[in-house]
Amino acid sequence: GSSWDKCDFETNLCKALPKFNLHLGWIRRNGQSGMGPPYSDHNGNESAYFLSLSSEMQSSSAALRTNVFLPTDEEHICQIRFHYWVSQMSGTLMVGLQKHSEDTVTNIWQVSGDLRNQWNVNTITINSTEKYEV
Numbered sequence: 001g002s003s004w005d006k007c008d009f010e011t012n013l014c015k016a017l018p019k020f021n022l023h024l025g026w027i028r029r030n031g032q033s034g035m036g037p038p039y040s041d042h043n044g045n046e047s048a049y050f051l052s053l054s055s056e057m058q059s060s061s062a063a064l065r066t067n068v069f070l071p072t073d074e075e076h077i078c079q080i081r082f083h084y085w086v087s088q089m090s091g092t093l094m095v096g097l098q099k100h101s102e103d104t105v106t107n108i109w110q111v112s113g114d115l116r117n118q119w120n121v122n123t124i125t126i127n128s129t130e131k132y133e134v
Contacts, residue, residue: 009049016066016080025062027054042083042119050083066134068100072127080134081123086111095124100131 007014031039031046041048096105
């Protein structure tokens with residue numbers, strides 16, 4: 001069987017991310033915050049919270065790092081499903097994988113500025129024989 005951890009930002013950061021320590025450049029907000037689009041979350045809820053890059057970060061990059069995940073085996077692969085919004089202004093969203101024996105982060109998925117201005121959803125699958133962070 002598969003176990004899903006559902007993860008939103010209503011009360012704090014989700015379990016996958018370290019305790020409410022918002023990494024530099026990220027803010028937790030909702031569509032009513034007066035900061036421009038998106039004006040709702042992926043369900044169309046204007047008061048639901050999501051993470052957003054702060055406007056000061058337009059020209060640089062900011063990372064979100066998960067807690068440590070345990071190795072996967074043949075029966076258990078890890079799938080991370082996430083909703084994202086990339087405007088044509090906001091550059092590139094990348095997902096990286098760092099295994100604990102490696103010093104470098106390997107880029108495993110990316111998407112660049114989107115003209116449609118809408119929420120999209122993506123699922124990435126991770127198979128790792130050692131502990132890792134995303």
